[in-house]
Amino acid sequence: MVKKRVTAKPKPKQSQIRLNLSSASVDYVGEFSIQSTSEEVFFNFAASLFPGGAPGEIVLPVHTRLATNYKNAKRFHEVLGKVLQKYEKQYGEIDISNVQRELPVEEKENEETTARLPKIKL
Secondary structure, eight states: OOOOOOOOOOOOOOOOOOOOOTTOOOOOOSEEEEEEOSSEEEEEEESOOEEOSSTTOEEOOOSEEEEEEHHHHHHHHHHHHHHHHHHHHHHOOOOOTTSOSSOOEEEOTTSOEEEOOOOOOO
8 A cells, every 4th residue: 555645735825915094095086987008997087077168078177097907907897896796795786777887988099998978968
């Protein structure tokens, strides 16, 4: 009888991440747009929309703009999805029926896409 030697693999050490929020600012996001190129995704955040100078023009006064690569954008998407699922499991489905679900996308020649905000009647 041949005995197999079994060795336990040591568990990798897990790092703990501690957030330092002492220099962070908090801005409310009520509106957003997403732009992308072939290599990056840009998240533009604003508190609200304002009428522009021209008839029918809407201005999105962006207070924060984030840029990342597609791998990080996908990780963000997955984590946000899990957060929303957990919330809805505890508190019920979030009703977004009064929000336009899919924003129209404008394709440009340089492969940039811009998620347009829904038209708002003023």
